[in-house]
Amino acid sequence: MDKSGSMNAYEMRLAVESAGFKLSNTLHQLIITRYSEPDLSVNFDNFVCCLIRLETMFRFFQNMDTDKDGVINFTLFTWLQMTMFA
Secondary structure, X not given: OOOOOEEOHHXXXXXXXXXXXXXXXXXXXXXXHHHOOOOOOEEHHHHXXXXXXXXXXXXXXXXXXXXXXXXXXXXXXHHHHHHHOO
C-alpha cells in the first residue's frame, strides 16, 4: 500500500497474492468489482472481508475435495447452504 489508506487494483492483486492466494486474472477482476469503491479503490475493511471470504471458500473446497483432484460435486442443498450463509 502507498499509505493512502486504500489500495488500487494492482496493489490489491499483490496483497492477495502475498496472503497466499493464487488466482486468475478473471478472479482478480471479480474481486475488485465486488470489494472496491466506485473509484476502484479497496479500503482496509473491504480487504480484510475479502481475505476472510477467500480463506473460507478455499477451506470449504478443500474439505469437500476428499480425493484432492481439484473437483467437487455437491447437491443443490449443499450449494444453497454454502451460498446462503457464506
